[in-house]
Amino acid sequence: MYFDPGTGSLIIQLLVAGLASIGAFFALFKNKIVSMIKKEKNSNKKEDNDEK
Amino acid sequence: MMKNKELSSFRDPSGFIYYENNKVIRKINPIYFKEYNHLMDSGLYKELVDNNLLIKHKEIKKSNDEILLEVEKIPYISYPYEWTFEELKEAALLTLKINKIALKYGMILKDATSYNIEFIGCKPIFIDTLSFMFYEENSPWGAYGQFTRHFIAPLVLMKYVDIRMNTLLKNYIDGIPLDLCSNLLKNRGGMISKIHIKLQNISIKKHNNDGKKDVVKINISKKSIINMFDMITNQINNLKLKKYTTEWMDYYDLSNYNEKAFNSKENIIKEFCKMIKSKDNDISFDLGSNDGRFSKLIEKELNNYVVSFDIDNNAVEYNFINNKDNDRILPLIMDFTNPSSGIGFSNNERKSIMDRGNANLTLVLAFIHHLVISNNLSFEMVADFLSKITKYLIIEFVPKEDSQVELLLKTRNDIFDFYNIETFKEEFSKYFKIIKEEKIDNSKRTLFLMEVKNERTSNK
Missing domain, CATH: 1.10.510 (Transferase(Phosphotransferase); domain 1)
Structure with a gap:
C-alpha cells in the first residue's frame, strides 16, 4: 500500500464482511428451500400427470 | 529526457506514465516487478483483457532496471x-x-x-x-x-x-x-x-x-x-434513480421542430459532413448534445469518436443508457459556462477541458442562445472559445423570433440589441471562415459550417 488505509476503515470491515457472510448464509439457505419447494412441486405435477 | 510525464502519476512508487511521440508509455520500477510478472504469468491479465475489463498493453522493454509498456490510448479522458x-x-x-x-x-x-x-x-x-x-x-x-x-x-x-x-x-x-x-x-x-x-x-x-x-x-x-x-x-x-426514463422522451417535441424541420436539419448536417476533411476515429464534440441523436449522426457520417456534452444530468443519463453498447459515443456532463478546470496539486493532476485535446469537428446546435442570452456572453467570446477547441464548426443560429429565445427573454430585460444573424456572422468571421450557411426548412433557424482561421491549440 502506498497510502494509509485507515485503521477505522480496516476495523469496520470485520463488521461489514461479517454482515455480508450472514447475508450470504441466509441467501444460500433461502435458495435451498426455494429449490426444495420447486422440486417438490415438480414431482407432484409429474405424479398428477402420471395418474392422468 | 521524459518531457511529458503524466502529472497525476506520482502517488504510487510502482511506476509512472509518460507520453512519447503520441504514445502512452507506462514505466514499471523494479519494486513492482514481482507483482507485474504474476499479473502477466498467472492468467489474470489475459482474463481481464479478454473480457475488455483492463486496458491492453504491449511490452516494449524489459531489463533489470525497468519494464516499459506501451498502453492502448483512451480516445478522450474523462473524470x-x-x-x-x-x-x-x-x-x-x-x-x-x-x-x-x-x-x-x-x-x-x-x-x-x-x-x-x-x-x-x-x-x-x-x-x-x-x-x-x-x-x-x-x-x-x-x-x-x-x-x-x-x-x-x-x-x-x-x-x-x-x-x-x-x-x-x-x-x-x-x-x-x-x-x-x-x-x-x-x-x-x-x-x-x-x-x-x-x-x-x-x-x-x-x-x-x-x-x-x-x-x-x-x-x-x-x-x-x-x-x-x-x-x-x-x-x-440496487441503487436506482427514479426519473430519467420519462423526462427526455419528448424533448425534441417541446422545441421548435416539426418533422420537416428536423429532417431538413439532419440533411443539412449530412451535407456539411461531406465538405469536412476528417479521418476515421477523429474526435468530434457535440456541445449541448441533449439525448445525443446528432452525436450518433456524426459518429455514423464521419466514423468519428464523439464526445457528447450536456449540462443536464438527465439528458446525459438518457444518452448513456441508450448507447450502452456503443464504444464510439462518450456522454459527459459539462457546463460550458464553467467547464472542468485543472484540479489537484498545482492544478495539474486532472486536466481542464482546454488541455484534453481538441476536436476536428464541433457541433453547437440549439445552444448559442443559451450562451449569449442566458449567460450574457458575447458572440466574440463564444467564437474565441470555440476556435481554441475545434477545427470545423457546425453551429445553429437561433434568432430572436424563435419561440425558445422568446421564452428566455420573457422574464428578463432584452439587453441584446446585437443579437442578430449579421452580428453573429461578423463576430464569428474574426475566428472562422464561413464555408456554407443554410436555412432550416419550416424553421427560423440557420445552420453554418465554418473552419477555424488559425488553429490555436494543437491536439494533445
Missing part, C-alpha cells in the same frame, strides 16, 4: 465529476468485478480510486495496470475506505440528496470525506449508507489516533472478503 449516476455506478461495479477476479489469482486491488477507470464510448475500462498487489491470506481490503469515498459516497449522495452531488468530487480529489457525506445524508441513505458511510465514519473517528498505538492485526477470511464484494455489488446494483 468522475463529469459522469452520470449510471456511469459512476458502472465504474464502481467494474472495480468490484476486477477485485473478485483478481482474488482467484491470488491478487487484490491495492487502490480503488475512480480515476482508475476511464470510458471508451459508453464502456468502462480499468486503466491502472499497476493496481494489483498480492493478496495476503486473512487480511482486510486496504482500499475499502478509498472505494467508499470515491464510489459509494457520491452514489448515495446523488440518489438520496441531490443528483448534482457528483460535483463534490471536484473539490475532493481523493473522494468525498465520510464525515461530510454523513452530515449531508442526515437520516437518509438506506442500509448501504448506514453500513458503509455512517458506521465507517464512526469507526474512522474512533480510531483516528491509532497511529500512536501498536497496530492491531485484523483477520478476515478470503471467503468473507468475497462475500463483502458480493454484498457491495448487490447494494450498488
Whole structure:
C-alpha cells in the first residue's frame, strides 16, 4: 500500500464482511428451500400427470 | 529526457506514465516487478483483457532496471465529476468485478480510486495496470475506505440528496470525506449508507489516533472478503434513480421542430459532413448534445469518436443508457459556462477541458442562445472559445423570433440589441471562415459550417 488505509476503515470491515457472510448464509439457505419447494412441486405435477 | 510525464502519476512508487511521440508509455520500477510478472504469468491479465475489463498493453522493454509498456490510448479522458449516476455506478461495479477476479489469482486491488477507470464510448475500462498487489491470506481490503469515498459516497449522495452531488468530487480529489457525506445524508441513505458511510465514519473517528498505538492485526477470511464484494455489488446494483426514463422522451417535441424541420436539419448536417476533411476515429464534440441523436449522426457520417456534452444530468443519463453498447459515443456532463478546470496539486493532476485535446469537428446546435442570452456572453467570446477547441464548426443560429429565445427573454430585460444573424456572422468571421450557411426548412433557424482561421491549440 502506498497510502494509509485507515485503521477505522480496516476495523469496520470485520463488521461489514461479517454482515455480508450472514447475508450470504441466509441467501444460500433461502435458495435451498426455494429449490426444495420447486422440486417438490415438480414431482407432484409429474405424479398428477402420471395418474392422468 | 521524459518531457511529458503524466502529472497525476506520482502517488504510487510502482511506476509512472509518460507520453512519447503520441504514445502512452507506462514505466514499471523494479519494486513492482514481482507483482507485474504474476499479473502477466498467472492468467489474470489475459482474463481481464479478454473480457475488455483492463486496458491492453504491449511490452516494449524489459531489463533489470525497468519494464516499459506501451498502453492502448483512451480516445478522450474523462473524470468522475463529469459522469452520470449510471456511469459512476458502472465504474464502481467494474472495480468490484476486477477485485473478485483478481482474488482467484491470488491478487487484490491495492487502490480503488475512480480515476482508475476511464470510458471508451459508453464502456468502462480499468486503466491502472499497476493496481494489483498480492493478496495476503486473512487480511482486510486496504482500499475499502478509498472505494467508499470515491464510489459509494457520491452514489448515495446523488440518489438520496441531490443528483448534482457528483460535483463534490471536484473539490475532493481523493473522494468525498465520510464525515461530510454523513452530515449531508442526515437520516437518509438506506442500509448501504448506514453500513458503509455512517458506521465507517464512526469507526474512522474512533480510531483516528491509532497511529500512536501498536497496530492491531485484523483477520478476515478470503471467503468473507468475497462475500463483502458480493454484498457491495448487490447494494450498488440496487441503487436506482427514479426519473430519467420519462423526462427526455419528448424533448425534441417541446422545441421548435416539426418533422420537416428536423429532417431538413439532419440533411443539412449530412451535407456539411461531406465538405469536412476528417479521418476515421477523429474526435468530434457535440456541445449541448441533449439525448445525443446528432452525436450518433456524426459518429455514423464521419466514423468519428464523439464526445457528447450536456449540462443536464438527465439528458446525459438518457444518452448513456441508450448507447450502452456503443464504444464510439462518450456522454459527459459539462457546463460550458464553467467547464472542468485543472484540479489537484498545482492544478495539474486532472486536466481542464482546454488541455484534453481538441476536436476536428464541433457541433453547437440549439445552444448559442443559451450562451449569449442566458449567460450574457458575447458572440466574440463564444467564437474565441470555440476556435481554441475545434477545427470545423457546425453551429445553429437561433434568432430572436424563435419561440425558445422568446421564452428566455420573457422574464428578463432584452439587453441584446446585437443579437442578430449579421452580428453573429461578423463576430464569428474574426475566428472562422464561413464555408456554407443554410436555412432550416419550416424553421427560423440557420445552420453554418465554418473552419477555424488559425488553429490555436494543437491536439494533445
